[in-house]
Amino acid sequence: MKPATLLLTPAAGISPAEVDAWEDRIELLSQRHFLDGIANWQSVNIVPLMLIGILGLYQPDWRLTAALIALNGLCLAAMFAITRYLQRADNPPSKQRLWQFYNGLAFLSGGLWAGLMFPVAATLGKDINSTFVCVIIIVSVAVTSMVIATRWRGFVHFLAGVMLCLVPQTIAYIDLIGPIPLIATIALGPALWGLAAAVYRQDRSLIRVQLEKDHLAQELSRALEKAEFLANRDSLTGLYNRRAFETVASTLRSAPDSAPICLVLIDLDHFKSINDRYGHATGDSVLQSAARVIVESMRPNDILGRGDGAVARWGGEEFLLMLPNCALPLAVQIAERxxxxxxxxxxxxxxxxxxxxxxxxxACWAPEAALHQCISDADQAMYRAKQAGRNRVEVCQAGDRAATPHKPDRQRRLNRADAQD
Structure with a gap:
C-alpha cells in the first residue's frame, strides 16, 4: 500500500482528465529522477560492502561474510543493469515485468544486507569490529531505504527482505545479546517506513508543484497570445485591424527584395440598406461571411489563392487586402474572382x-510611395467602381492619381446613393 500523497489543489481550469494525465506524468518523472540517481547510489554501496569485508577478516566466520558480500555485489550489479536499461527506455512505467524483477532483487538485497549481521550477531557488544559491522549495516539499510523510497514497491520489498532476515536472527541470539536488540530491530521497520513515506510524499509534491508551475506558465503564455491576437484583430471578423495591418505592411515593405505589392480595397455595396432592411444582426453576419470568403480566396489551395497576403477590416464595411510579390494583372484577377x-x-x-x-x-504600391498613398489610390479606384454602377473592379493606373474625395464627403455620397437604391 502506498502512503497517502500530499494532494495540492489543481490550478483553475484543469479537467479531471488532465488531473489523471498529471498523475501519469508524475509517475513518469518520478521514475526518471529515480533512474538518474539510483545508479550512482548502487556504485557507492560498494564502499560499505568493502568496509564490512575488511572488518570481516577479523571474524572467525569470514568465509560466510565474503560469500554474502559477493552475493550482494551480484545482486547490486543485476539491479544496476536493469536500471540502466530502464533509463534508456522511452516509457519506463510500461516495463512492468522489469520493475517486478527489480522489486524481487530489492527483496533479495534487503535479505543479504540483513544476512551480513549473522556472522557477527553472536559477538555483538563483546567485539568492537562486530559493533562497527552492525552500525555499517543499519546505516546502509536506512540510507538505501531513503534512496529507493520514491519507488514505493521496491522499498517495501527491500524492507521486507531486511526484516524477514533480521528479526529471526535477533530472536535466535536473544540469549546472548539480550532483548534490547530485538526491540530495536522491531522498531526499525516502522521507523524506516515513516521516513520513506515522508520522502515519497515530498518527491510527489515537488513534482506536482513543478507541473503546476509549468501549467500556469503555459496558461499565461496562451493568455498573452490571446491578448496579442485580440489587440491585432477585429472582434467581429477576426481579420487584422488597422494597426496590425500597417505593421505587417511595414514589415513587407522593408524586405530587401523589390517584388511588387498590390492593395485591393473592397467596399460592400448598399450595406447601409442591408442594416436598415434586415437588421444589424444580419449585417454582422454578412460582414463575417464576406471576411471568410476573402480569407479563403487568399489560401494557396484556391485557384488564384496565394496564401501569403494580409487581410484587414479597414472600416465599417470595407476590407483591405495586401498581395506581396503580386503584379497588377494578377491582383486584378484575384479581385475579380x-x-x-x-x-x-x-x-x-x-x-x-x-x-x-x-x-x-x-492599386500597385510603388516603392517610393507611403502606405497611405497607395491606400488612397485603391480608394480612388474603388470610388470609381461605385460611380460606375458598383459590383465591379477598377484599377488605379500609374499617373492616374486625381485628388481623392475627402473620406467623410465620399461616405456621405455613398450613403446617399445607398438611400436612393
Whole structure:
C-alpha cells in the first residue's frame, strides 16, 4: 500500500482528465529522477560492502561474510543493469515485468544486507569490529531505504527482505545479546517506513508543484497570445485591424527584395440598406461571411489563392487586402474572382432577396510611395467602381492619381446613393 500523497489543489481550469494525465506524468518523472540517481547510489554501496569485508577478516566466520558480500555485489550489479536499461527506455512505467524483477532483487538485497549481521550477531557488544559491522549495516539499510523510497514497491520489498532476515536472527541470539536488540530491530521497520513515506510524499509534491508551475506558465503564455491576437484583430471578423495591418505592411515593405505589392480595397455595396432592411444582426453576419470568403480566396489551395497576403477590416464595411510579390494583372484577377464569390454568398438565415456584392479598387504600391498613398489610390479606384454602377473592379493606373474625395464627403455620397437604391 502506498502512503497517502500530499494532494495540492489543481490550478483553475484543469479537467479531471488532465488531473489523471498529471498523475501519469508524475509517475513518469518520478521514475526518471529515480533512474538518474539510483545508479550512482548502487556504485557507492560498494564502499560499505568493502568496509564490512575488511572488518570481516577479523571474524572467525569470514568465509560466510565474503560469500554474502559477493552475493550482494551480484545482486547490486543485476539491479544496476536493469536500471540502466530502464533509463534508456522511452516509457519506463510500461516495463512492468522489469520493475517486478527489480522489486524481487530489492527483496533479495534487503535479505543479504540483513544476512551480513549473522556472522557477527553472536559477538555483538563483546567485539568492537562486530559493533562497527552492525552500525555499517543499519546505516546502509536506512540510507538505501531513503534512496529507493520514491519507488514505493521496491522499498517495501527491500524492507521486507531486511526484516524477514533480521528479526529471526535477533530472536535466535536473544540469549546472548539480550532483548534490547530485538526491540530495536522491531522498531526499525516502522521507523524506516515513516521516513520513506515522508520522502515519497515530498518527491510527489515537488513534482506536482513543478507541473503546476509549468501549467500556469503555459496558461499565461496562451493568455498573452490571446491578448496579442485580440489587440491585432477585429472582434467581429477576426481579420487584422488597422494597426496590425500597417505593421505587417511595414514589415513587407522593408524586405530587401523589390517584388511588387498590390492593395485591393473592397467596399460592400448598399450595406447601409442591408442594416436598415434586415437588421444589424444580419449585417454582422454578412460582414463575417464576406471576411471568410476573402480569407479563403487568399489560401494557396484556391485557384488564384496565394496564401501569403494580409487581410484587414479597414472600416465599417470595407476590407483591405495586401498581395506581396503580386503584379497588377494578377491582383486584378484575384479581385475579380473574389467579386464573383461575394455575389454567390448565401445563408439560410438571410432573406431570400438579400444579395451581397462589392466594389473593388486595385492599386500597385510603388516603392517610393507611403502606405497611405497607395491606400488612397485603391480608394480612388474603388470610388470609381461605385460611380460606375458598383459590383465591379477598377484599377488605379500609374499617373492616374486625381485628388481623392475627402473620406467623410465620399461616405456621405455613398450613403446617399445607398438611400436612393
Amino acid at each position: 473574389l467579386r464573383v464569390r461575394l455575389g454567390e454568398l448565401t445563408d439560410p438565415a438571410w432573406s431570400a432577396d438579400l444579395v451581397v456584392s462589392g466594389s473593388f479598387g486595385v
